[in-house]
Amino acid sequence: MLVVRGFRLVGLSRMRRIRVVVMVPPPFWCHSYPWLRPFAQSLLRFLGFIFSGSAALLAFGGIFVILMYMSYRYLFRESVLAVLGSLAVVVGLTLLPTGVLAISISAKSSHYKQGVLMYLVLVLLCLEVSSGVMAQLYSVQMTSELKRTMDHLVSQYYGTHTQAPGNSPMDAVQRKLRCCGVQNYTDWLKATAASWHLLNEKPRVPESCCKEIYSHCEGDLGHLEQLFQEGCLKKLEDWLWVVMFCMFWCSIVVSVLGMLAGFCNGILMQILSHRLQILDSFTFT
Template structure:
């Protein structure tokens, strides 16, 4: 789960220029914060196996309930989080039109996107020709071609797929992985909550004694 949360945060940091959904960062933070709480609850479960007492069971059950709420929220966010395709297309189109100055953060963002996802243009490399560029950036070049200059006439040296479908596929994979991790943990914790409730029902209140308030009355002896 921690890996899935960190992956969501990395995607948000690397590709935040291309997605308008702020819940991806919230989702990543929520899942990452769930991981240490899950370890703590596991430690409480070990404590219950040694000291089967009411306070330990109550604390464990409380931790399980908190985890259930956090993971249910994470699963819902992972299932519903998405970026608007039209908005992404508009942003990519705008960035590709402004591409040129190597010191510009937008130009660096486009190069970083194409190099990491091994893509070129929005839908494919021909988008650069449509936008009036005579060649594609060198970030579109496949790494196996060391002499690639981005010339559109040598398209076999360029990445064939566009960045928009690859970006969507990457996000779907991470969100799907996160969703099923949360669902799996959710099912396990439901069983843990049922077992804890059963143990609390079966465990006698041996840790508590009934105390009498006031002195005990004794009848006076006649002798």
């Protein structure tokens, strides 16, 4: 419906004030489905509480991933894990205002708030897609990268390393994960066989392979019950698989919920914005 107000014509050369207001009727589905608005408000409010609650969870999860990366950074040649943790923290910080806005809009709509919510949902989608793709791609190559790095650390343990045995990165990994070697403790037999023959000593493994309850353990292979026999690679793979699995599926879930929140917000914007004033006033002289 077109309404023209304040139209005044004096002769053919002079027009005063013209006020044009365009009344856009609500979409047809507003009348066909009167339950749609309360449903969208309720769903948006529910999503807002989910976003607000999961914000802290994602932020602390990202900090945990960053701290774990810092603990094992000498095993990773690339900082993909730190980037994924940082993305999780940013997503958590973005989810908090998104949830607050969703709850606020479900109670009282505002064109400004609805616009900001749409922008935040778009940012969330970009962050989560990036995080999901990185997690999926890195999970494919992380096993070969870890094995290559750990094999190098084992081979250089008694060689040209810069730190004395007992304080090397491999010792730190074995103490933290309670493991021994890459695949298992026999990796040390291959790495140090030459030194045993030269020094005429019995085969041993680093003391970091010893279980804590045996204070006098020196890595003697004649007492296997005193040693951790499981390899470190498997434990690291399991831990990284859990991290990548959680990162990937969190990205999927948050992306879907974000699109759902944007859809609900769009419905409310359509319903509440049925009156559009295109031209408020214009003066011809």
